[in-house]
Amino acid sequence: MKKFRMGLAVILSAAFLFTGCASWNKTQKGAVIGTASGGAAGAVIGRASGNTALGAIIGAAVGGGAGAVIGRQMDKQAEEIAKNVPDAKVERVGEGIVVEFSSNILFGFDESNLSADAKTNLDKLVVVLNSYADTDIEIQGHTDSKGSLAYNQNLSEQRAETVSGYLTGKGIAYNRLNIKGFGETLPKYENDTADGRTQNRRVEFLITANEKMKADAESEVMN
Incomplete structure (x- = not known):
């Protein structure tokens, strides 16, 4: 019966996610997704949609x-990021935020050193991240399909590590950060066009509640 309920929760969560009520806002959707799913559903939905950011955020949900x-x-945090970092694509997902930077904003072609413009953008992001200290941040590096799998994997990891190092140098606590490189394995855009390849060369930030924020939220509800 427990397995049946979990399976039903996953199905309901996926149905809600892909066909859900358009009139609901992200906060309401986050509450429902978290209640119905949790880590197991997050993993399933992430795989089904080809979006690991989505799966990771749903998996971290409290509900x-x-x-x-x-x-x-x-x-509130997403609104501040969108306002202060206009070069970033900001998306609210469930109980978290995905911030996407095209790599041409952060890096030169085939490079892992941050450009001057990149540092300006990251400095703006740091201001907001430091204002919301009770969050965890996963930094994901991605590439297009040009080059070998091994080379692209290494490049994506180097870029994620470079961004992480810059953030810690600007005061973001190291224990808030998690680094992952996916190389060319998780394209969000078409790799058969120049524009699609440019967009696939990206760095994404997954922002979720840490344990303190979750505990404070539970306490607020209880009181």
């Missing part, structure tokens, strides 16, 4: 009233 509290805080 229910606490999820709604977290969602409201994430709404």
